[in-house]
Amino acid sequence: MKKITRITNGRVIDPANNRDEINDLWITDGVITSPLPGKETSTIDASGLIVAPGLIDIHVHLREPGQSHKETISSATRAAAAGGFTSLVAMPNTTPTADSAATITLIKEKAAREACVNIFCTGALTKGIKGEELAPYGSLINAGVVALTDDGHCIQNHELMRRAVEYARMFDLPVMDHCQDYAVVGDGIMHEGEWSLRLGIPGWPRAGEELIVARNIMLAELCDSPIHCQHISSGGSVRLLREARSRGVKISGEVCPHHIALTDAELAAFDSNFKMNPPLRAQEDIEAIIEGIADGTLTILCSDHAPHAAYEKEVEIDHAPFGITGLETEFSIFHDILVHKRKAIDLPRLIALYTSEPASLLKLNRGTLSLGAPADVTLINASMDWTFDKSASASLSKNTPFHGHTWRGRAVRTLVAGDTIWCLP
Amino acid sequence: MSTWNKKDLVGLDALTAEEITHLLDTAMAFKGVGERNLKKVPALRGKTLVNFFVEPSTRTRTSFEIAAMRLSADVVNITATASSLQKGETLKDTALNLQALRADIIVLRHSSPGSSNFLSERLNSSIINAGDGAHEHPTQGLLDIFTIREKFGRIEGLNVAIIGDILFSRVARSNIFGLLKLGANVTLVGPSTLVPKRFEKLGVKVRHHIDDILESADVVNLLRIQHERQRKEYFPGLGEYISLFGLTKLRAARLSPSCLIMHPGPINRGVEIDSDVADSSQSVILDQVTNGIAVRMAVLYSCAGGAGIPA
Known part of the structure; x- marks a missing residue:
């Protein structure tokens, strides 16, 4: 017998099809279908809720293989489900690094057994993420990677980066880059500004990001091939991207919630839960990033979910690893700031930044409610205020700066291939 | 109390x-x-x-x-x-x-x-x-401020120049915070790589020419140039540093007779401070230690x- 689910009376928002209407959504055996009135085997009442394509996070550290004390594929995907996410793109800086078909296969097999959401893999740009020699893109794409990145690291040799982009072009594989000039950043930990001077913490200047964003713009032009700049933190990077995109350069950028929710002043208590890479910056950067999201310069939102064990984070600020968790909080933070408080974008655009835009960049068969598409669906309550309690987090790690924060709007139910994998209790 | x-x-x-x-x-x-x-x-x-x-x-x-x-x-x-x-x-x-x-x-x-x-x-x-x-380095900041207050009877309104590597100096930071709270006018002096203009956001003045502050200073606090911490790109060498920022005899002669010469130690004689100047009657370097x-x-x-x- 067919399994037919009818999601009733929700506001169906599907940016890929320019759809925004109060209607029912029908799912048959895990696929979006036409209405089959009277045939439904189950009904979900979505009155007052948004019915959106399942959210996609293209920047997540699953920590498996090799770092399962921080997170596992099982725990990360449960946290993702609780944040409204149905698809994750895994970064390759695992142990061993995801620079071979064998490691990609291992991750995919483990995901097939333990993940409750879809896992897409990236492969490393260089062997061992060392920035020295190209990884085998041909076998990586055969193993199923959707993009290439050395995330957490950045190829410093511009010639090698040029060849990486050029070689990836042959496979039509997008290249994503963590933009950091090592010489300029040095041992920098926090935004270089008034607060780094006051606290005596080594500075990580905006130029350390902007130089590589500029490099990537030039190489994208030279190779006529796309480069996606990860976790943009600096207002200067937004201006560079805007100018390049206006000329048709194949360059794009993504934003993490902490970079528009918090500033470098948060480091005053030397709490490593405010230490991530790139660092929190100044209010003027927040303004520039929000403007960039509003005018279409920045097209993708993501978390850079980077779990670390408490004992690893609870050390001296310069010894602590970079990174914070984010899967369960990101959608609410962005909704609260961009849609509710600042009114920089509307709700359909917010959903596009999490669905049709990332799906289009990485050519994923996800992020839409088109007929025949996999029935990944997120139900959202846009008027609900809630307070985040990190002790209730599904992630193995609790390294978040957002404990106790209250936002408006959250996912309340997550479906993957038609099955409810999480529902707000 | x-x-x-x-x-x-x-x-x-x-x-x-x-x-x-x-x-x-x-x-x-x-x-x-x-x-x-x-x-x-x-x-x-x-x-x-x-x-x-x-x-x-x-x-x-x-x-x-x-x-x-x-x-x-x-x-x-x-x-x-x-x-x-x-x-x-x-x-x-x-x-x-x-x-x-x-x-x-x-x-x-x-x-x-x-x-x-x-x-x-x-x-x-x-x-x-x-x-x-x-x-x-709060106790160093306090002992510097204590020494100044002991000699002048007050901190408010005094012109205090801190000279040298400010960027990497915890002594400078504690002095800046303490002196500003007690109402001193603080000027930081040194090469623009070690004393970036952005320090002015903390409420101090930044100067890159030591000769600009000599006559008006009530206190000059010389910080040690820390060779071990600095990579070559911050300044070309000790010779140029001495010529631009060292408290030489000629420069010391332009200080007001009541100006205190301080240093948190250990001093590099002949680098940030001339050897005789370090031993002069205006120097309170050993009072600081006591x-x-x-x-x-x-x-x-x-x-x-x-x-x-x-x-």
Whole structure:
């Protein structure tokens, strides 16, 4: 017998099809279908809720293989489900690094057994993420990677980066880059500004990001091939991207919630839960990033979910690893700031930044409610205020700066291939 | 004397003007103890102080040790090489062990900014910052301010120039925070790589020509140029540094006769300060060392002692 689910009376928002209407959504055996009135085997009442394509996070550290004390594929995907996410793109800086078909296969097999959401893999740009020699893109794409990145690291040799982009072009594989000039950043930990001077913490200047964003713009032009700049933190990077995109350069950028929710002043208590890479910056950067999201310069939102064990984070600020968790909080933070408080974008655009835009960049068969598409669906309550309690987090790690924060709007139910994998209790 | 209710001293940025003045006044009362034949009061008798130095230091550690002894505390010195940090124990665990040994006071010197803040939030013991990376060195700041106040009778309105490597200096930061709170005019002088203009956001002036400040200064505080911390890109070499920023005899002659010459030590004779100038009558470099004991006694006593000052 067919399994037919009818999601009733929700506001169906599907940016890929320019759809925004109060209607029912029908799912048959895990696929979006036409209405089959009277045939439904189950009904979900979505009155007052948004019915959106399942959210996609293209920047997540699953920590498996090799770092399962921080997170596992099982725990990360449960946290993702609780944040409204149905698809994750895994970064390759695992142990061993995801620079071979064998490691990609291992991750995919483990995901097939333990993940409750879809896992897409990236492969490393260089062997061992060392920035020295190209990884085998041909076998990586055969193993199923959707993009290439050395995330957490950045190829410093511009010639090698040029060849990486050029070689990836042959496979039509997008290249994503963590933009950091090592010489300029040095041992920098926090935004270089008034607060780094006051606290005596080594500075990580905006130029350390902007130089590589500029490099990537030039190489994208030279190779006529796309480069996606990860976790943009600096207002200067937004201006560079805007100018390049206006000329048709194949360059794009993504934003993490902490970079528009918090500033470098948060480091005053030397709490490593405010230490991530790139660092929190100044209010003027927040303004520039929000403007960039509003005018279409920045097209993708993501978390850079980077779990670390408490004992690893609870050390001296310069010894602590970079990174914070984010899967369960990101959608609410962005909704609260961009849609509710600042009114920089509307709700359909917010959903596009999490669905049709990332799906289009990485050519994923996800992020839409088109007929025949996999029935990944997120139900959202846009008027609900809630307070985040990190002790209730599904992630193995609790390294978040957002404990106790209250936002408006959250996912309340997550479906993957038609099955409810999480529902707000 | 009721303005102090803190168990820790992590920095001067976190203190009010009243709290800083309280420590200076308490130090004044303690200074007499060091002038006596019997240099000891029972104020911290029965208390255990651990000098926990994860970064090497002789003068600061010795000064704390003498201060603690004059207050009758029992003192244990731990250095990084002898400590478990070498064996992979975290700072938090090592410190929890010190607390379990019932250390009442932990004096911490550490290369990480914020390391004293980190311990102060996690331990019941009093944490005294003896230098945390480039962040703060509050007892050095206090003893510098104490020495200035002793000579001028006030801090408010004085023109204090701090000269040298400010960017990497915890001494400079503690001086800046303390002096500004007490109403001094602070000017930072040095190469633009080590004294970026952005420091003005803290409320100080920034100058790159030492000759601009000589006549107007009431105090010049010369910081050591730390060869070991600096890579070559910050300035071309010591010769150029001396020619641009060294307190040479010629420059010292342009100082007001009442201007104090200070240095937190150890001094590089012939680099940031001319050898004769360091020994001149305007130099209070050794007074700073003496005052350091009184200031540290005041800090230890205020954070871990009882009420009132013992006679």
